[in-house]
Every structure is written in C-alpha cells, then in structure tokens.
Amino acid sequence: MIHSLFLINAAGDIFLEKHWKSVVSRSVCDYFFEAQERASEAENVPPVIPTPHHYLLSVYRHKIFFVAVIQSEVPPLFVIEFLHRVVDTFQDYFGVCSEVMIKDNVVVVYEVLEEMLDNGFPLATESNILKELIKPPTILRTVVNTITGSTNVGDQLPTGQLSVVPWRRTGVKYTNNEAYFDVIEEIDAIIDKSGSTITAEIQGVIDACVKLTGMPDLTLSFMNPRLLDDVSFHPCVRFKRWESERILSFIPPDGNFRLLSYHVSAQNLVAIPVYVKHNISFRDSSSLGRFEITVGPKQTMGKTVEGVIVTSQMPKGVLNMTLTPSQGTHVFDPVTKLLSWDVGKINPQKLPSLKGSMSLQAGSSKPDENPTINLQFKIQQLAISGLKVNRLDMYGEKYKPFKGIKYMTKAGKFQVRT
C-alpha cells in the first residue's frame, strides 16, 4: 500500500518525508516536478503519475502537495481519500494545516503519521482515537509537560480502538451538556445568459457539535425527510433505522463532526435566491468596454442575503477597469485579471450595482468570450430546500441537554454565464 509520503510546498521544496517501508529516495519526486511543470496550474497536476518503479498519487490542499508513493496496485481513491484524511487530521490537531504549522509541530506530525499507517495500511484514522494516543499540542499542555516531564503520548490502548463505538471515547464529562446542529445547504447552480437556470441542485450537510456526558443515544427526526434524495452518513448513524423510519439514530462522537451530507436532486425545483443583471460588452472598434452588474434578491423567503461576493475572471485582453460600486468595495488585479467585488448585504430597496468601463489592449480584437460571474452569498436562518428538523431526543442518559439547531444557506458553485 502506501510506501512513503512527501510533503511539497509551493516553491517545490520537500519539507517532510515519511517512509513506512524501505526508504524511497526523494529523487522520485522529480517525476512529480516534471508533471507539475507540464501542468500550468497546481490543480491541473494529474493526481496519479506513473514512474518506472513507483506510482505517485497526490492531493493538493492548503498550497501543499501531499505526494504518496506506492509500488503496486491499490485503488487510487483509497490513497487519495486517505491523504485527505491526513490533511483533515492535521487541521483538527493544529487548527490550520500549513507548512509553518507542520514544521513547528514536526514531531507530533510524525507521531500521528506513525499511528495512522502501519506498513502502509491505515491503522487508526478516527481523530478521537488518535487524540487519545497522541494528544494535540496546546500551550497549557506544553508548559505542564516541561515542568512535570509528562508526555503527549498515551500509554493505554484507546478505548475506542476496541469498542463497538470506535468514534466515541468513554468517560466523557461536561458540566454544560450541549448539542448543536447546523443545517448548512449550498446551492450549486449554473445560470445562463438570459437568467434561466441550466442546472441547480442543493448539497446539504448537517454539522454537529456535541458535548454530552456519558454515552448518549440521540435521535433526530425531520419534518420532511422525503426531501433528502441521496445521503451519506457518519459511521455512527444506524443505517437500518434510517431505511425503515427515516430517523437519524446515533451515538455521537465527542466534539465536532459531520453527521450527514445529503443531496436534494435537480428534479425538484430549486429556489434561486439571487439574480444577477449584467451588461458586459466589448466593442470591436474602440479599446473601451462597458461593464455593469446589478445583484438583486429573488425567492429568499423574506430573509436577507448577506456576505455577497462577486468574482469574475476577465479575459486576457482587459488591461484595467474603472468601476464605481453603489456599495461595498471592489478590486481588479491587472495581473491575474480577477475582478472581485465584496458587496455585503443586499438591500432590496436599493440594489447594489457595479458600473464602469474596461480598457482593452489597444489594437487587439475584442475577446470573443464573456467572463463568467461567480457568486458567493449567505442566508441565515434558512434552509433553502425547506428541510426542517422535527425533534431531537436523547436516550441513555439522565440529564437534560441544551439543544440548538441553526439553518444556513450558502452559495456553492454558483455561476452566471454572460
């Protein structure tokens, strides 16, 4: 399975290497650098690169390439999914996953990697188990450790490793017992030139933060579970119960976790909460182009649309833009040709707009493509699909927990073609 792992930064330096079998020379990464050179952008580096003796499988996250070296047949998704899990674990441990953070905590990183794989095969990937084996570094613990000489490494087998509920450790205690659930929905949409929807679908997740004492057994039911078209669960959710009763029944992991992700299919009508009016034109003769965008709310169920950011990749021919926004701030980067307009809140009475002109490269003909507009926005207190949690019950423990449910709708990959 996984032979070695190399971490490579944007500058092409290998700043960490780990081997689970015999050492593979880091010169193997030359093949990777070659491929990187061929692909103009980082995300175009093929995730699987064959070399004469090895195969390099890589993921690119947080401006770091995680390159796994394998020697024989293995399902590529197995490795890729594992690498993503490594990144998630680092993020979980250190808050952010960056080169600096990894370098600062290189020993913990090494210990964690050692536990995650044995002979290249995943051993412990549940962050709950890992955290019992190797405690995440905190300032307090570092201070205490230097004084008392105690360590970050647990000397007992984590209880989760053997239990039938591996995601939860035993003996969890809280003074305030709380369980929060965030229903977050993202709208993926492509809107065509005329404003009609080409494709729209809703991808939702329920992220939970559960801090409950003991071994609580929770059930979460929905008012309208039939909405959920395709779901994937955290392993803690009892699948059969969902199948038969459409109820989420689970013993939750401790802390933050993603309970469920779901999909509301394109077959159902998806309400599009915003519209964009645009008028972008290049004229053949002059070196000036007109640019005008207005953003407005539509089907928002009475909620305000906030956190609106409009970005657009302008054609190469655009040299500069002179724009005036009616609200918010805008930036045009003449190098990357990226226009970004931070709108903020949409006031339905006074629609935000951005107007002005573009100066084009003199002499060259007008660009034949119009830029696509990418939109980001947020709507609090609303799940656009209409999904509603009915109730949350707890069994197995005596105390009364504090329960909270929050809804939010966001733009996912929301594109407007012009």
Place this chain on the structure above:
Amino acid sequence: MAASPAYGEDKGGASSLGEPEYGHDPASGGIFSSDYKRHDDLKEMLDSNKDSLKLEAMKRIVAMIARGKNASDLFPAVVKNVACKNIEVKKLVYVYLVRYAEEQQDLALLSISTFQRGLKDPNQLIRASALRVLSSIRVPIIVPIMMLAIKEAASDMSPYVRKTAAHAIPKLYSLDSDQKDQLIEVIEKLLADKTTLVAGSVVMAFEEVCPERIDLIHKNYRKLCNLLIDVEEWGQVVIINMLTRYARTQFLSPNQNESLLEESAEKAFYGSEEEDTKEPKAEAASLAKRKPYVMDPDHRLLLRNTKPLLQSRNAAVVMAVAQLYFHLAPKAEVGVIAKALVRLLRSHSEVQYVVLQNVATMSIKRRGMFEPYLKSFYIRSTDPTQIKILKLEVLTNLANETNISTILREFQTYIRSMDKDFVAATIQAIGRCATNIGKVRDTCLNGLVQLLSNRDELVVAESVVVIKKLLQMQPAQHSEIIKHMAKLTDNIQVPMARASILWLIGEYCEHVPKIAPDVLRKMAKSFTNEEDIVKLQVINLAAKLYLTNSKQSKLLTQYVLNLAKYDQNYDIRDRARFIRQLIVPTEKSGALNKYAKKLFLAQKPAPILESSFKDRDHFQLGSLSHLLNAKAVGYQELPDWPDEAPDPSVRNVEVPEWTKCTSREKRKEKAEKPFYSDSDGESGPTESADSAVPHAEPESVSEESGSSSSSSSSSGSEEEEEEEEEGSGEQSEDKEEEEKRPKRKDKEGSRKDQWGEQSLSPEGGCGTGGSASRAVLMGLCLWGCTYRAVPMQVCYQSCPHAAVPWGHWGCPHRAVTHQSSVNPFSLNPAVTPPPPQPIPSSSIISTSLVTDLEGLTLTDTSLTPALLSPAFGAVRTYELLHRMAGEGLSVEYCFSRRPFPGDPHMVAVHIQISNNTDAEVKSLRVSEPKLLSGMRIQEFPEIERLAPGDTANVVMGIDFCDSTQAANFQLCTHTRHFYVSIQPPVGELMAPVFMSENEFKKEQGKLTGMSEITEKLTLPEKCRSDHAIVQQVTSAANVGRVPCGADNEYRFAAKTMTSGSLVLITLEQREGAVAQLTVNSEKMVIGTMLVKDIIQALAQ
C-alpha cells in the same frame, strides 16, 4: 561492524537543525571530519539520566529524519534507549529504529530482546507496538523470531494484537518470501477470526501474500459478507475488492441470459430492499417454472450487504461498492450506483478525477445508468482543465438522440471558454457526437464550419481536423465546405490543419475540379517553407491531381516532386521518389503504374471516432490499472465468469455461527427456546404426537363440530393457562440467558423500565400473570444488545422486544368476533376451523385429525389434497413500529396462521396496536400501500379512537404473491404517518394441506429434478425426538404433517397461498444425528429458502 560506512555519511549536524542549507548529500565529509563531533551534544543528551533531556534529543533527531536528513550515526546512542521508561521517548526511538535498522542490522539486533519482552507485556498496547516495531525492522536474521511472534500474536486474547499480527504478515513476507506456507497458515487462522477489527487487516494480508488461494475464503465468505458493514472503512475497501474477484470465480454471470424477466423473478424473492422492481409479479411466478438461472443466495448476500455502503462518507468505499455492482450485479440493479457516484463529484478534485475516469468507462457500457444525471456533468468555468475534459468525455458518451440538442447547446457555451485546451477537446467531442448520432451530423458540421471563422487559430485548426473526419462520411454533399476550407489555406498556419485541408482536397478533387489545381499551385509556391507533415500532403495532393487531371497539373506535380527530391527530410525524399515511380509512366516503371489510380483514389473507410475509455472495463474498475489503462505491478486480473458454477456447498460452515446474527434467526432463537425447556416437564407439548390424545384435543374436535361460540370462552382461559406455563418456562430460560451475557445487562437496565411499563399496560386488560411475561419481555428485549458488533438488522429494524405469543394479549371480545367470522369455514368438513387456542404443539392437532380422516384418504380414490387447519406452533411477534419511532404508538404483528376470512390467497396478519402516549389516537388506518404488482392488501377497518394506554387488535390480509418481498404501507393516525413494512418469513407463505402417504409419494414423484432440494444436516441432541422435530418444522413453516409408515421419516405438506403450488417436505433421520431434508416444490426459490429456514430451526 557493518555500520562503519554509515558513520561517514552526512555529519552535518544535529545542532544545525534550523539551517535550511544543510546538505543531505552523503558524500560530503570524511569519517573523522570535525562535523562528526557536532552530534556529540545529542549523544550526551541521550546518555543522560534525565528523561526530559532524552526526549528533547529524540525530538530533534526525529525532526532531522522528517526533513530527510541523515541521522544514522546516532544509532548506537539511540538504540540504548529502547528500553526507556518514558513512553514518548520509547515511541520516538521506535520511529528511529524502523527508519535506520535496515542500514545498521547488527546494532539493531541489540534491541530485539526488548521487543521480545514487550510481546509478553500485560498491556495490549505495548504487546501490539512491540510486534509492530519488531516486524517493521527489516533485518533478515530475525525472520524466525518474527515468525514466532506473529504466530503467537495471532492467537492473542486482544483483537488489537491480532490485528497487528495481520499487519505483520505482509511485512515478513516482503522480507522473506520463503515463509509463505507458514504465513498462509496464520492467515487461514486469522481469516476465521470473528472480530471486525481483524477482518480488514487479514484480508489485506491475504491479498498481498496469497491472493491466488481463493479456497481459503470459502468458509469465511458468508462471515465476511455479514461483518462487512461493521469493519472499519479501509478494511471495507480491501474486502469488497477481494470479494469481487471471489464472486467472479464462484458464481454464474447474472446477465448470461440477457433476460430481464429472469432477473425480476430473482429480485422478487431475494432483493428485499429493492423497492423499484416493476416487473409484474405474475410473470415472475410463471417464469419460475422454466428459469434456468438462479442466482446463488451467496451472490445475493454479497450484493445485499454491500449496498448500504454506497452511503458511506468514504469515497473509496463508495467506489469499491460501485465497481462490485458493475462487475457482479444483474443489469437491472447496477443503476443504484449512479447516484452515489454522482454524489462523489462534489468532493475534492482528485476524487472527482478518479471517479470521472470510472464513470467514463461505465457510461460506455451502461449509458442509461447516468442519463438522469446528465446535468451533474455540466462544466463550470472554475473546474480544473483535467476535470473539464473528463466531464466532456462523459457528456459525449451519454449523448443520444433525445438529449443531443441540450448537450450541443451546452457545448456551444464551452467553445467560447478561455481555456483553449478545453475548447479543442470540445470540438473533438462535437465531432464524436456527430459521427455517433446521424441526426445531428449536419447541424454539427454547420456549427464547426462557423468555427472556421474563429479568431483563435487553435480552434480553427481543431475544427478543420474534425470536419475532415466528418466529411469523409458523405463527401458528395459538401463540396461547398471543401471550397470554403480551400480558402483557409491562405490564412491558417497550424500544420495539422493545413495538412488536413490538403488531404481533403486531394481526396475529393473530383468534387472541386477547379479549385484543386489552384491550391496545388499556391502550395507549390510555399512548399519549401512548409512543415514536414504539410509537405507530405502536398506531394499527396499533387499525385492525386496528376492522376485525375494530368492536363492541368502535370507540370506542377513535376515541380513539387523535384522540390521534394532535394528536401532535407529523408521521409519526404523517399516519398517523392516512390510517388514519381508510381504515377509517372516511364519505360522502367513496372506493372504498378496501371494501378496507381486505384491505389491513390481507393474508397477509404471513414474513421471511427471512439472514446479512449472503450473497453477499459476489462480492468477492474476503481483500480490503479484501470486509471492508467495499463497493468500495474501486482494487479490481480478480474477473472471471467465460470461457465459452470463451482460447488456452492464449499461455503457451508458446519456450525453456522454467523447465521445467528441475522435478525430473523435471532428472533427465532429467542422465541423457540421456551419450547425446549417446556418439553422436559410440561404436560401438553411433551406427549408424543402419535400416541396419547392430549387434553387440548377434545377442544379442537368440538370446535370442528361447529360449537365455536361456546368454546371460545373456555378456550380463552385455556389459552391463558398455556401462556402462564409458557411464561414461567421462558422466565427461567431468560435468567440463564441473562447470566450468560452480563455485559449487556447494565445497558439493558435503563431500558427495562420502559419496557416493563409498556408490557404491563395490555396485560391489565387480560389479567394474566403479569410478572412472568414481563420478565419475558425484558429478557427478550434486544435493545441493549451490543451496538454494532452484530449486523445492524438486529439492532434496528425489527428488534423483537417482546416475543410473547400473541393470543396472550388478545382482548377476549376481539377474539370472539374474529372467530365467528371464521365460522363459515367450519361447515366445510374438509376444512377445520382454526383451533381456538394457540397450543404450541401443532402436531397434536394435525395428527389427531389424520387418524380421524385416515379411513377416507388411504383409499386410492384420490381426493384433492384438502387444506388442513393451520397448525399452531409458536406464534412469533414482529415489530412493525417501535414505540420511540411511533412517538408512543407501538405496533406489533404476528402471523396467526388462520385463514383470512374472505380471501383464501391472503395471509392473515394480526396486528396489535398499543397507545402509550397520553393522548388519544384517532382514526388509525392503513394508507398508501406501496406494493409490488400482484400483491394485494386487505386493510383492517379504521380504528376510530384509541385511548391512552389502550390496545387494539386487528387483522389484515396480505397476498404476498408467494414471495418474501415486504409489503410497504403507511400507518396513519390523525396527526402522523409512519412508514412500515411487513416481511413474511417464507414459512408463512403457505397453508397446510392434508394428503395420504400414497398421494404424497405420487406428488413427490412429479416434483423431482430441479424442483427437489436436498440438504444433509446434523440434528442437535435435544432435537432428536419425534416430537421436537415435528415441533421445529411446524414452527418454521406453516405445514401439515403427513402420515408415514417408516418411523424415522417425517413428512409434511403445504400449499403456497397464492398459486397453490404444493410444497412437500421430507425429513429422513438416519443413524444418530444425521438426517436428510428434502423439499419438493415447483417454486424453487421458496424451496431453497424453506430448506434454509428449517435447517436453522432444527439446528438450534
């Protein structure tokens, strides 16, 4: 020591950690260079007594290793600390050892004894990590020690250590492959391990060491299938991939007949989760008679148990299941994976990349599967180019007559993208659509021609190449386009495009007789400045023109050939020489000259534009080899389906431990236990079935004569007595059981109260021994059973909280009404009315009847087999709606085995509804039944109101169409709807039938061959008496006993409810415990399932 060269390497310095310029070139520095001293501080720290100093030193060393710097010269100093008390120091020393032991083998040996000691440590974590490190230091000398350690750890108490042992196997194998035979033994042993923790790791070891030893899997196949859902996700991937290969060798192809109907017949019986079977039931039934292909139940088991994993959060698991379905499932069922794969497209771009590659391959073979998700493959401007191109590939594969217009409109947008590679790919895709779908060829061609005026040269060039391919299909109609393209030669510079145009003009010069020579003239002028590929085409064009229009082009051709003769490129020189010889007639030129025209202007077949993903599915999907389209090292070929199925019995396990895990079995086990204990000392059931008439018998006889109303009240009390006895039996049994599983107890505790309360409420009405049945309820409550160690089915779907026989709760008045409605049946002398009391010994009734009727039936005048009174074995209750799920409303059901009044084809289902809320429940009714075609439901009359704490009993009839498919419907109250389903055990789909021995033999004679299923079994100790056997069989299935001359043989007969097909069961007891079970039925599927159920019932 062998270590000395390593000392010389790279002394740069531990102290220079922060220096980025620190070289890792091992060649620098001599052995005794001054740098060498720089590690001294680290050594000193390691030698000190303070753990904190040691730790600090180790941390610095590990940081060096992490950066890829050489720290091997510290080996002696580090290895001394292997026995350090501080756990973190120890761990870091392990990290160091594993990294450098291979280079410093002799020194590494010093540490071995520490690990050997660690292997004996009482702490399982230490045992496991000692084994981990021991097996990870790649020192060949210690192979025997490793072997010994692995063997020992494989039988360790702790599953975690056993898991580590499984991990160690491939390590040892890669170190010394001679150990293979011994390692296979260990693998075999660990494969038999029943814990989920070990399963994944040992299969991984199996795959690395001995993937060819498929025989090791047989005995563990079913266990692996059943454990799968609880194995950790990485293990799941490995197991699923292995099982895919296994299934390909052991089962027959489900698609061999290519008949969808065959499949639907299969689905009807096995695919209990399949809700989307649309094929009519009746067809399935009729097909059952002649169907040549029956899916192996094990094959079905695999498909069924992997399906829920499509919901996994782990993309690798989803992909593994998807490829399993693609390679193994009947065509009609593969569709389920599409949705899950489309979901993965939301994930990271690397995941998308891999998934799209696989979708591209699948979409060629099974286009229909992804068609509903077409829009999910639409391309966003923010997608990375490699993803865009793959999506384009999928879109092209999905294009058909109906959706092509939408796809082409989408392509139009793509053509205007800024990403030029992507635009080029789009043009290619349009070309492919045009070749595949004749309808749109002209539209596409027009679109592409418009692109010829595009400003971007790359776009134009790509269009030219594609147009060339399209024109080849029907050149005659498109001379206009060819003319247009001829004009382009003036502007277009991309060599490939120029070459394409020239080839086109040459090939179809007859369609453009005026232009062609002119183009040649221009090209001759610029010949020397052209690219090689263009030059070759110019020569080509010249040659073709010379042959067709020599008058105008003779001189030009000569000129071009002369230029080519002195070209720098030898290919061009060769070509010129070759062509001159061919076309220009000289005295030297041979016979070929005559055929030159034929050679050059032969009709050439149009190129077929094919997907690069075509036929990639001969690689196992989801594999690295598939992705690379080349065989990767260690790839295991996916075998073809066998023509003949290998013996399926190899997967039988003597003691079918695993079967107990499935919900139905569990229920059975619980419900039947009381009978065993009863049979030792109780009055009724113990009596031998053939001899003495038990006390219950007069009741049933009187019932038969028609006095139902009077007997019903007495039967009520009778019933209660029976129940009480039974209850106490169960109680004692239950105590035993509780002692057996003390672990479960505490969990159960909290639930006990709830259930106790609940069970008490209905009892109030009946006034029977509450405490006894309460204990039963508590004991049988599976709620507290281990959480995920047993398959989910047990825990959730049908947790048999209470398996108390049904009549016990039956409110008297309800029972009366029911029985009077049954009354008309009693007028028919052949059909006895249902016995009023659920006496747990069916045999008694049936045999007593047998003796009564024997005179009639032993004559040869054949009577049609008459329906016999349903035998009352243990009536098991199943849960329809759990109290928590139903928000206080709990519903249970049982198969009463009485005929359903009004419709002989329906199975009567008794339903008990208890209202545990503190509000009244109103208008309880059944609605929106979702049934497979052919199935029918006779709903129970609406219950107007149900007071809090009250219980209602109702009967509904379901015609299951002789299949074990669940009947799904909604249970509605005035406020809520609950989705519920009733799934009948196969034994409930039939009604007993009476026949004589002769008749039985005659019928049996008709049902041989395919309709006969024989299985050998061993009867357990307590199940060898006549009574026990009859009891078990009748409890497993609703059958009637047939008299039999031989005393070691038992015969039973029944008819299926819907189609009335006979089901004949023969159990022949041979010496001692061995017995043979034969089931004859034209419904083979029912037969197979019945055999399984009866064997399970008898084995308990």
